[in-house]
Amino acid sequence: MAEGAHGGKMPAVTIGPGETAELVWSAPENVDSLEYACNIPGHYEAGMYGDFDFKG
Numbered sequence: 924m925a926e927g928a929h930g931g932k933m934p935a936v937t938i939g940p941g942e943t944a945e946l947v948w949s950a951p952e953n954v955d956s957l958e959y960a961c962n963i964p965g966h967y968e969a970g971m972y973g974d975f976d977f978k979g
């Protein structure tokens with residue numbers, strides 16, 4: 924796991940174009956949704972984020 928912009932406490936992987944990787948992370952219980960994002964500087968602002976929706 925790479926050390927990210929979240930104090931190094933959030934799980935992260937860094938890969939190059941065309942590469943794949945697996946990141947396993949356990950979500951907290953009793954949440955409706957979680958946001959994921961790219962932590963490379965400027966990428967979040969460019970829209971590289973999304974949500975996992977656990978409702979339904």
Ligand SMILES: [Cu+2]
Pocket residue numbers: 961962963966967971
């Ligand atoms: Cu990015």
